[in-house]
Amino acid sequence: MSGPTTSLTPPADARRPVRHPDAPAPGELLGSHYDRCFGCGGEQPHGLHLETRAGEGVGVTAVFTVKEAHQGAPGLAHGGVLATALDETLGGLSWLLRTIAVTGRLETDYVRPVPVGTELHLAAEVTAVHGRKIYGTATGRIGGPDGPVAVRAAALFVEVKVDHFIENGRDEEIRSAMSDPDQIKVARAFEVNP
Numbered sequence: 001m002s003g004p005t006t007s008l009t010p011p012a013d014a015r016r017p018v019r020h021p022d023a024p025a026p027g028e029l030l031g032s033h034y035d036r037c038f039g040c041g042g043e044q045p046h047g048l049h050l051e052t053r054a055g056e057g058v059g060v061t062a063v064f065t066v067k068e069a070h071q072g073a074p075g076l077a078h079g080g081v082l083a084t085a086l087d088e089t090l091g092g093l094s095w096l097l098r099t100i101a102v103t104g105r106l107e108t109d110y111v112r113p114v115p116v117g118t119e120l121h122l123a124a125e126v127t128a129v130h131g132r133k134i135y136g137t138a139t140g141r142i143g144g145p146d147g148p149v150a151v152r153a154a155a156l157f158v159e160v161k162v163d164h165f166i167e168n169g170r171d172e173e174i175r176s177a178m179s180d181p182d183q184i185k186v187a188r189a190f191e192v193n194p
């Protein structure tokens with residue numbers, strides 16, 4: 001195995017996360033960061049169409065309804081899709097920090113099977129920040145926001161610049177995104193971060 005295998009436990013000198021002063025108010029719908037995103041994009045037909053809202057502190061909540069296209073076993077959500085839901089919810093924390101970050105590491109626990117048709121109630125929070133590393137946790141509950149935990153995750157996101165996408169994305173989609181005023185607005189919202 002190569003590459004970093006760092007623990008998901010923040011180092012002792014990590015700092016507490018700080019909600020950005022311009023973060024959306026608690027309860028506010030965050031909207032999609034990219035309309036073709038498999039997690040949250042409205043223009044992605046088989047996507048998860050996750051709806052994420054700002055929470056208190058450096059936290060967010062989201063709801064994902066498991067559809068027929070999201071199955072692994074008959075009538076049950078695919079584990080990778082559930083990991084995506086957790087990943088996307090954690091990604092929404094970017095709005096609270098006003099920092100663009102990508103997933104470096106994601107560990108998922110599957111606690112209960114999640115049937116098709118279920119509304120998965122997700123919640124995520126940033127637990128610590130250390131340099132460009134952002135640590136977070138997420139849960140997915142069934143039967144309501146206070147229902148039993150079906151899935152949970154711990155993750156490490158790494159802060160990047162908008163250039164990360166421009167340099168690594170396929171030309172076709174990057175050109176299209178850069179000519180979309182709504183997409184530019186999303187990117188600008190993060191660039192104001194000092």
Ligand SMILES: CCCCC/C=C\C/C=C\C/C=C\C/C=C\CCCC(=O)SCCNC(=O)CCNC(=O)[C@H](O)C(C)(C)COP(=O)(O)OP(=O)(O)OC[C@H]1O[C@@H](n2cnc3c(N)ncnc32)[C@H](O)[C@@H]1OP(=O)(O)O
Pocket residue numbers: 004005006033034039087088091092094100101102103104105131132133156158160162165166174177178183184186187190
């Ligand atoms: C006009 C176009 C507009 C485009 C869009 C604009 C705006 C978008 C706005 C918001 C979107 C934001 C997020 C998306 C939201 C939701 C989607 C869900 C999230 C995802 O689905 S996102 C896709 C999956 N994701 C990837 O596609 C990442 C691929 N990957 C890489 O791109 C690199 O790998 C990277 C950047 C991660 C690091 O590379 P790097 O060279 O920048 O940094 P480096 O290696 O120096 O690491 C720095 C410190 O992080 C530690 N570290 C790194 N990786 C680690 C690991 N895996 N485990 C443990 N520790 C790790 C090191 O150990 C070091 O730690 P230390 O500082 O202590 O030494």
